[in-house]
Amino acid sequence: xxxxxxxxxxxxxxxxxGCLGSAVPAKSAPxxxxxxxxxxxxxxxxxxxxxxxxxxxxLALEQSPAIKATELQADAAAKKASAMSRTRWxxxxxxxxxxxxxxxxxxxxxxSQLLAAGLPNAPFDRDQLHYGVTYQIPLYLGGKLSAGIExxxxxxxxxxxxxxxxxxxxxxxxxxxxxxxxxxxxxLAASDALLQTLExxxxxxxxxxxxxxxxxxxxxxxxxxxxxxxxxxxxxxAQRVKVAGLLLALLGRSPAGNLVxxxxxxxxxxxxxxxxxxxxxxxxxxxxxxxxxxSRQADRGVKAxxxxxxxxxxxxxxxxxxxxxxxxxxxxxxxxxLGVKLPLFNGASRLAEMSAAKAKRSAxxxxxRRARLQREAELQEAxxxxxxxxxGLEAARARVAAADEAARSEEIRYQSGASSIEDLxxxxxxxxxAQTALAQARGEVKIAAEQxxxxxxxxxxx
Numbered sequence: 001x002x003x004x005x006x007x008x009x010x011x012x013x014x015x016x017x018g019c020l021g022s023a024v025p026a027k028s029a030p031x032x033x034x035x036x037x038x039x040x041x042x043x044x045x046x047x048x049x050x051x052x053x054x055x056x057x058x059l060a061l062e063q064s065p066a067i068k069a070t071e072l073q074a075d076a077a078a079k080k081a082s083a084m085s086r087t088r089w090x091x092x093x094x095x096x097x098x099x100x101x102x103x104x105x106x107x108x109x110x111x112s113q114l115l116a117a118g119l120p121n122a123p124f125d126r127d128q129l130h131y132g133v134t135y136q137i138p139l140y141l142g143g144k145l146s147a148g149i150e151x152x153x154x155x156x157x158x159x160x161x162x163x164x165x166x167x168x169x170x171x172x173x174x175x176x177x178x179x180x181x182x183x184x185x186x187x188l189a190a191s192d193a194l195l196q197t198l199e200x201x202x203x204x205x206x207x208x209x210x211x212x213x214x215x216x217x218x219x220x221x222x223x224x225x226x227x228x229x230x231x232x233x234x235x236x237x238a239q240r241v242k243v244a245g246l247l248l249a250l251l252g253r254s255p256a257g258n259l260v261x262x263x264x265x266x267x268x269x270x271x272x273x274x275x276x277x278x279x280x281x282x283x284x285x286x287x288x289x290x291x292x293x294x295s296r297q298a299d300r301g302v303k304a305x306x307x308x309x310x311x312x313x314x315x316x317x318x319x320x321x322x323x324x325x326x327x328x329x330x331x332x333x334x335x336x337x338l339g340v341k342l343p344l345f346n347g348a349s350r351l352a353e354m355s356a357a358k359a360k361r362s363a364x365x366x367x368x369r370r371a372r373l374q375r376e377a378e379l380q381e382a383x384x385x386x387x388x389x390x391x392g393l394e395a396a397r398a399r400v401a402a403a404d405e406a407a408r409s410e411e412i413r414y415q416s417g418a419s420s421i422e423d424l425x426x427x428x429x430x431x432x433x434a435q436t437a438l439a440q441a442r443g444e445v446k447i448a449a450e451q452x453x454x455x456x457x458x459x460x461x462x
Contacts (some may be wrong), residue, residue, distance in 0.1 A: 005211040050260045053178050056251060060174045063252030066172055069161040077152075077159035080259040084152035088145060090137030090315075101126050107324045108331050125324035132320035132332075138368075139338075143312030154300070158293045164457065165286030170250070171222035171455040177247040180423025182264035184240040198226045201424070218421040225425045229432075267445045268392070273460045275383075281456035282379040283372055285456040291364075291371035298357070298364035305357040308350045311342040329381070375455065382455045386448040389441065396441035403427075403434035 007133035087391060138145055202222045208214040245255035275283075282288075318335045343350070410427035413419040449461040 031330055039291040044462040047338040050262045052262060053175065056178050056247070057164065057171055057174050059251045060170050061167055061251075063250070064250060066166055066169050067163070070159070070166045074156070074159040075084045077156040081149070081156040083151040085149050088138070088149070090135060092133060092135045094133050095130075096129070096131040097202065098129050098191060099127075100292070101128075104326075106160040107322050107327055108333055121183045123324055127324065129362065130320055130325040131323070132318065134319075135317045135410050137315050138316050140311070140313040142312060144304050144307035144312075144356030150300045151297050151304070154297045155294045156232040158290050158297075161286040161293065163291045165290075168454045169287075169458045172199045172450050173250055174247065176447045177243055177250065177451040178261060179261065179264075179446045180243045181247060182242065183439045183443035184236060184243060184440070185261060185434040186264050188233065188236050188240065189434045190435030190439070191229065191236055193435070194229050194428055195226070195233060197428055198222060198229055198425075201428075205421075214421075220426065225429070264439055264440060264442050265397050267449070269449050269461050271460060273458070278379060278383070278452070278460065279376065280372070280373045281458055281460070285375055285455065285457045288368070288371045288375050291368040295368045297360070300362035302354070302361050305350070305354045308343060311340055313338045314341075379452075379455050382451040386445070386452055386461070389445040389448040393438075393441040393445050400434045400438050403431040407431040 002024040012060045014243070045090070091341050107123040107125060107128055107333055123204055178383050202219065205219045207216055209216055244259040248257050248259055249255045316335075316339065318337075318339045321330045321332050321334065407427040407430070409425045410419060414421065453459050
């Protein structure tokens with residue numbers, strides 16, 4: 001199996017299915033970044049400085065539109081919760097009204113003091129102006145107000161949990177794409193080495209064919225393999241441009257920019273926490289917390305629906321001034337009132353709302369249970385992937401050692417005439433495939449480790 005087919009079959013599904021995330025635009029970059037080969041698009045005259053992985057993560061967490069959006073959503077939810085909490089202190093309004101009646105009317109309500117002054121002296125006028133302030137405060141709403149405040153506060157907590165989870169998802173996307181770029185750089189380096197070897201073999205064969213030591217068919221076979229290797233190299237360069245463009249877009253940069261990654265080396269990873277604590281961490285991750293907060297919101301929704309069956313008590317205070325041309329000065333009036341409202345009948349809509357709130361609470365409880373089970377399943381998948389990636393890395397190392405030795409042996413045998421050119425070309429192709437598989441295995445270990453960190457939302461593998 002050649003290296004391009006290996007990359008398409010194993011690495012691309014990892015990058016496309018598990019790495020990109022909703023915040024990464026699915027566009028290819030029109031301009032290629034520098035690669036390990038020399039046959040790509042135009043290379044800038046001044047090489048760009050390598051971008052470290054930690055730098056890429058910091059840039060993404062700072063510049064990612066997805067993170068900025070969740071931060072603004074969290075801020076808006078916190079401010080809405082604060083506004084809802086302040087409604088318990090009532091509402092003070094300034095009011096004014098001007099009116100013109102069909103006939104003269106009394107300026108202020110009738111009172112014994114007004115009658116004592118004599119009714120003919122009372123202020124009657126068609127044009128009247130009333131102004132003042134009114135204050136209303138909820139004294140008892142059956143729990144509706146407190147439930148609404150709690151629901152708003154829980155919504156703010158959900159927005160904060162979403163912000164935290166988005167940060168870990170963006171971090172995972174960056175690590176995955178950066179490792180993909182490093183893997184492609186390693187594959188391109190292996191492809192370069194194969195191209196150089198095939199070029200050297202072709203040059204030697206040219207001399208040997210001219211001297212009659214090798215048939216013309218051997219040179220044609222090498223030319224065919226060389227053309228196929230160049231095509232594979234160009235395809236790898238195109239994939240490198242695509243993955244680098246996706247990473248640059250995630251960092252808030254132009255996908256047409258230059259990206260130079262550090263060389264891919266064997267990852268030196270270790271557990272920062274015992275493995276038996278991972279399940280409890282996963283059950284405290286942001287998706288589970290959001291589901292738990294949604295369940296609590298639904299429970300408060302039942303409380304709010306129940307409050308509609310209970311009476312409500314509202315206090316009100318008014319202070320008004322009154323103006324008319326017939327009055328020598330502007331008399332003032334004030335009023336204190338206490339209103340009680342007892343719900344009796346509204347077509348059984350309150351019962352229907354209560355049933356709907358209870359059904360929503362049951363659905364939220366099932367959603368919490370599903371979120372817990374799903375997170376546990378994701379943790380098991382991530383741990384299995386990390387374990388398999390470590391085994392795959394060891395196997396890739398052994399494969400490279402075997403392929404190097406086989407290629408060296410086939411070279412000696414071919415020079416001595418003990419084997420054919422097909423055997424030598426197959427050995428060189430297997431050598432390139434082994435180097436590509438090693439680069440892929442190194443990247444897979446890093447991606448799998450970061451997946452575990454993203455599931456538990458803590459850097460447990462470093």
